[in-house]
Amino acid sequence: MTKSKISKFLEKEGTQGWLMILPNSLGLLVFYLIPIVWSIILAFFQWNGLSDKKFVGFYNIVKLFSDSSFLSALRNTLVYSLVVVPAIIILVVIFGNALANEKVFGVEKLRTLYFLPLMTMPVAAALVWKWLLNTQYGLFNTVLRAINLPAIPWVSDARFVLLSVIFIGVWLGVAYDLIIIISGIKGIPNIYYEAAEIDGASSIRQFFSITLPLLSPTIFFIVITQLISCFQVFDSASVILGNAPAGALENAAGTVVLSIYKNGFIFFKMGYSSAQSLVLFLIVLAITAVQFKLQKKWVHYA
Amino acid sequence: MMKKFILGLAVAAILLTGNVFAGGSSETGKEEQVTLQMMYWDNVQTPVIDEAIEIFEAANPNITIETSVVPWGQYWQKLQTTTVAGTAPDIFWMNVPNFPKYANNNLLMNLSDHIEESGVDITKYPSDLVAKYSYEGSVYAIPEQFDTITLAYNKTMFDEAGVAYPDESWTWDDLLTAAQALTKETDNGKQYGYLSNFGNQDGYYDYMVSNGGFIVSEDRKVSGFDDPASIEAVQFLVDLIYKYGVSPTGQQMVEVNSPFDLFTSGKVAMTALGSWYVPIVNDSLGDQVDFAPLPKSPNTNERKSIIHGIGWTSYSQTKYPEATWKFLNYLISPEFNTSLAKSGITIPAYEGMAADWVNAIPYYNLQEFINAQEYSWPYPVSLKASEWTSIEISYLKDAYLNNMSVEDAMTSIADQMNEILESE
Numbered sequence: 025m026t027k028s029k030i031s032k033f034l035e036k037e038g039t040q041g042w043l044m045i046l047p048n049s050l051g052l053l054v055f056y057l058i059p060i061v062w063s064i065i066l067a068f069f070q071w072n073g074l075s076d077k078k079f080v081g082f083y084n085i086v087k088l089f090s091d092s093s094f095l096s097a098l099r100n101t102l103v104y105s106l107v108v109v110p111a112i113i114i115l116v117v118i119f120g121n122a123l124a125n126e127k128v129f130g131v132e133k134l135r136t137l138y139f140l141p142l143m144t145m146p147v148a149a150a151l152v153w154k155w156l157l158n159t160q161y162g163l164f165n166t167v168l169r170a171i172n173l174p175a176i177p178w179v180s181d182a183r184f185v186l187l188s189v190i191f192i193g194v195w196l197g198v199a200y201d202l203i204i205i206i207s208g209i210k211g212i213p214n215i216y217y218e219a220a221e222i223d224g225a226s227s228i229r230q231f232f233s234i235t236l237p238l239l240s241p242t243i244f245f246i247v248i249t250q251l252i253s254c255f256q257v258f259d260s261a262s263v264i265l266g267n268a269p270a271g272a273l274e275n276a277a278g279t280v281v282l283s284i285y286k287n288g289f290i291f292f293k294m295g296y297s298s299a300q301s302l303v304l305f306l307i308v309l310a311i312t313a314v315q316f317k318l319q320k321k322w323v324h325y326a
Numbered sequence: 327m328m329k330k331f332i333l334g335l336a337v338a339a340i341l342l343t344g345n346v347f348a349g350g351s352s353e354t355g356k357e358e359q360v361t362l363q364m365m366y367w368d369n370v371q372t373p374v375i376d377e378a379i380e381i382f383e384a385a386n387p388n389i390t391i392e393t394s395v396v397p398w399g400q401y402w403q404k405l406q407t408t409t410v411a412g413t414a415p416d417i418f419w420m421n422v423p424n425f426p427k428y429a430n431n432n433l434l435m436n437l438s439d440h441i442e443e444s445g446v447d448i449t450k451y452p453s454d455l456v457a458k459y460s461y462e463g464s465v466y467a468i469p470e471q472f473d474t475i476t477l478a479y480n481k482t483m484f485d486e487a488g489v490a491y492p493d494e495s496w497t498w499d500d501l502l503t504a505a506q507a508l509t510k511e512t513d514n515g516k517q518y519g520y521l522s523n524f525g526n527q528d529g530y531y532d533y534m535v536s537n538g539g540f541i542v543s544e545d546r547k548v549s550g551f552d553d554p555a556s557i558e559a560v561q562f563l564v565d566l567i568y569k570y571g572v573s574p575t576g577q578q579m580v581e582v583n584s585p586f587d588l589f590t591s592g593k594v595a596m597t598a599l600g601s602w603y604v605p606i607v608n609d610s611l612g613d614q615v616d617f618a619p620l621p622k623s624p625n626t627n628e629r630k631s632i633i634h635g636i637g638w639t640s641y642s643q644t645k646y647p648e649a650t651w652k653f654l655n656y657l658i659s660p661e662f663n664t665s666l667a668k669s670g671i672t673i674p675a676y677e678g679m680a681a682d683w684v685n686a687i688p689y690y691n692l693q694e695f696i697n698a699q700e701y702s703w704p705y706p707v708s709l710k711a712s713e714w715t716s717i718e719i720s721y722l723k724d725a726y727l728n729n730m731s732v733e734d735a736m737t738s739i740a741d742q743m744n745e746i747l748e749s750e
Contacts, residue, residue: 073406074431158581160515180577182729266580270716271724273580289403290716 066298073292084299094300096275097283100186104279105254107190112197112250113243119198120205121235135206141199150263153192154179179264182276189277192260197253201246208242209235240323248315255308256281280304360649361390363415367401370605374662374669382656389649402712409433412643416650417657420467420639422458423711428639429461430709435640438464440651446658450677454704455635467637468658469675471666474698475528475631476617477501478599478607480592483508483517492596492618498562501596501621505572508595521597522566522573523585524726526718527632527705528600533559535630537623541706547747551718552740559623560725561732568728576727601695604687605671613689619698633702635675709750714743 033039067084069077088094122128123135141149156163157178165175178188216234225233258281265273265282274282280300288297366375372395379391394415396404402424408414409428420428428434441448448456451469459467477492484491489507492500505519523529531541539556542549550556566573574594579585589597590610598620599607607615622629638657640650656662663676670686673695684692708714721739724730 073410074427074433154581159577160581177577177581180580180727270720272727272729273723274720289407291713292406 063298063301066295067302068299069295071294073294077295080295084296085303087296088299088303093275093278094280094283097278097280100277101255101257101280103186104190104193104257105251108193108197108254109247109250111190111194112201113246115194115198116201116205116246117236117239117243119202120209121231123202124206124209135202138202139199141196146196146259147263149196150192150260153188153195153260154264157188180273182272185264185273186277189257189261189264189279192264193254193257196260197250201250204246205239205242208239212238237324241325244315244319244323248312251311251315252308255304255311258282258285359388359390360646361392362417362646362649362653364391364393364653365396365401365405365415365418366393367396367398367419368602369395369397370602371666371671374666374671377665378657378662381661382653386649386652389653391653409641414641414643416644416646417638417640417654419470420459420637422455422634422705422707423715425459425467425637426461426707426709427712429466433642434461434466435642435644435647435650436464437466437468437640437651437654440655441465441468444651444655446655451658451675452633452635454633455637455675458704458707459637459639467639468654469635469637470657471672471675472633472635472699473527473601473673474633474695474702475532475598475600475620476694476698477596477620478589478603478615478617479596480589480594480611480615482614483592483595487595491616492621494619496618496621497624497627498621499624502566502570502572505566505596506570509572515593518574518588518594519572519596520566521579521585521589521594522563522726523597524576524579524719524722525585526715527634528598528603530560530563530722531632531706532598532620532630532703533563533623535632535703536620536626536628537562538626538628542708542711542743542747546708546750549714549740549743549747551736551743555625557733557736558625560722560736564725564728564732567726576723579726580723601673601692604690604692604695608670608687608690615690617691617694619694619701629701630703631698631701632705633699634705708747710746714739714746717742717746 066077068079068081070080070084071077119138123131123138125131128134155161157165159165159175159177159180162178164178168175176184178184212235216238217230220230220234257279261277261279261282262285265277278286281304284297284300284304287293287300372393375393379393383390401419405414405418414433420434440446446468448465448468452472455469455472456465459465459469477496479492481491484504487508487510489504492504501520508517508519510517534541534550534553534556537555537559539553539559540550541556567575574585574588578588582588586597586599586603586606588594589599590607592611592614599617620629620631638654640647640654644650658676660676660679663674663679664682666672666674667679667682668686670683673680673683680696684696686692718739721730721735725732725735
């Protein structure tokens with residue numbers, strides 16, 4: 025190549041664009057795309073990680089639907105997601121409206137406080153919650169006992185353990201989504217409220233007729249991202265259930281990703297574990313696709 | 327410009343593929359610098375191991391040892407993924423249930439030739455453990471230490487309650503009577519007589535075999551979990567919790583990081599305890615504690631203590647087999663075993679070294695752990711042992727949490743375990 029050809033090649037917009045995203049794409053390729061394709065392939069094999077792989081077709085996937093521990097993990101994950109996502113949306117819309125108002129006393133400090141959980145590693149947060157929820161020594165039960173109520177085994181009784189995991193999920197999720205919702209509220213032009221006030225609309229009416237519809241794109245974004253992360257919940261459930269999730273407790277609060285981990289890295293059933301992640305991926309994909317279809321009915325882009 | 331681009335690509339390629347150029351050459355020159363990776367799980371042993379590395383490196387300036395202590399919870403996952411990826415450490419710890427899988431897949435270095443060449447006297451190591459670490463007639467791991475189980479008791483609590491200390495005449499009935507006398511309400515919550523822990527080697531295995539039951543048959547074909555004697559033993563342990571109320575409940579045990587925290591924090595007076603736990607008990611309770619033999623089963627009038635031992639082994643794909651053996655040979659030497667013994671951390675495997683360990687903590691009757699060898703029972707194993715041990719805990723956790731009857735749990739374990747054994 026002559027010099028002018030090289031510089032022409034480099035000056036082409038496309039080339040420069042590719043060069044600029046090269047570092048990031050390499051990471052994406054090595055740490056995401058290749059493993060994704062590899063795990064899809066593995067879903068059709070039986071492999072313990074050491075011996076030779078054995079092709080088994082759809083055996084792993086068919087087996088999943090008669091595996092009670094996977095089905096309970098799927099049920100728990102669904103319950104978790106269906107409770108956590110709406111709870112987060114309701115909480116962030118309420119808190120967001122309060123915290124978007126600059127007139128609220130100490131609002132900046134309050135925002136920092138609400139944002140703090142995000143600064144904590146989910147595992148560390150879950151460990152602290154596990155102590156707070158401890159039957160004998162935990163703060164929650166100390167309070168319950170002080171008002172003469174019986175202590176509740178939050179993290180060691182199958183009836184309550186999923187509730188505890190949900191609680192931690194909401195606590196962690198609110199932190200991040202609150203920031204997004206506040207910026208969403210602040211993006212609503214003031215003129216709408218001024219006009220509504222002149223028309224004599226109450227603040228409740230303003231909230232339902234202006235804030236909520238104009239926030240719907242933000243809420244939609246939160247629903248999509250939060251639902252995906254809910255389906256992938258792992259850290260908090262893993263900490264609450266301990267090193268060897270087993271028995272009734274696992275049945276009550278084990279999640280799909282926990283099951284993927286357990287089959288893959290405790291039982292070393294790599295193929296079976298990959299089949300589970302493939303199924304999880306398809307479920308999340310389907311739900312997200314449906315949501316994008318449904319958004320036309322309730323999301324208003326201003 | 328293009329040159330820079332190509333150079334950049336080359337740099338990126340090197341960064342991505344890691345140490346292609348580092349340490350690729352073979353062991354030819356005497357002065358070649360070699361770095362060995364070593365992995366184990368018990369941080370309690372770190373001071374002794376680090377000291378050994380210092381001594382070894384001083385004597386072999388061309389060898390550097392890098393250690394990583396991977397906690398038990400991630401150890402096997404890390405070992406399995408790195409052996410598959412070809413990046414496993416050169417030297418690492420092995421245990422009995424995981425050994426068959428690794429040996430069977432040619433992931434461990436055959437040590438027999440090295441043992442012969444270097445004149446290592448393999449008879450100095452517990453023969454049962456050496457047999458467990460052998461595969462098709464060759465030795466693949468050499469025991470570092472062995473561990474047995476005794477009954478640990480809190481003397482202060484016994485004195486307060488005016489109960490006589492446990493001795494070798496004790497049966498399960500005596501254990502129960504004493505535990506009842508030691509269980510009481512205190513200002514700091516309930517104090518319990520016994521910790522009915524749901525561990526296997528330091529829990530139900532010992533009681534199952536003491537009672538005449540078994541875990542896996544000698545031909546490794548049949549599970550012993552539905553054996554009536556096995557069921558009866560586990561029933562006794564669960565009854566200590568829910569029938570007699572002398573042990574913390576399963577719920578209390580799952581809520582703490584390790585059930586033994588309840589013993590080391592002085593909430594429980596007695597527990598079955600493994601010898602590896604002695605340094606931890608010494609740190610927390612000091613001379614308040616002592617050790618007695620496990621109680622005998624009243625049905626067989628016998629006691630059994632499950633014996634297990636960690637082994638040093640090395641990776642079959644190591645780049646430096648000679649250097650690896652050199653270091654491994656040091657780790658199994660009488661010198662290292664002596665310093666292990668004197669530290670009081672664990673019972674060294676080398677013959678005749680146990681006395682030093684017994685004397686390491688003078689106020690403890692550590693001789694009980696050595697005596698336990700006389701009535702020991704080998705840690706159960708089969709090719710897929712790591713699979714059925716996780717099934718065990720899955721059901722027994724429910725039994726210990728009182729969510730499932732012991733009989734149901736034990737028969738379910740036996741059913742699944744028999745399936746696994748059949749597939750071996």
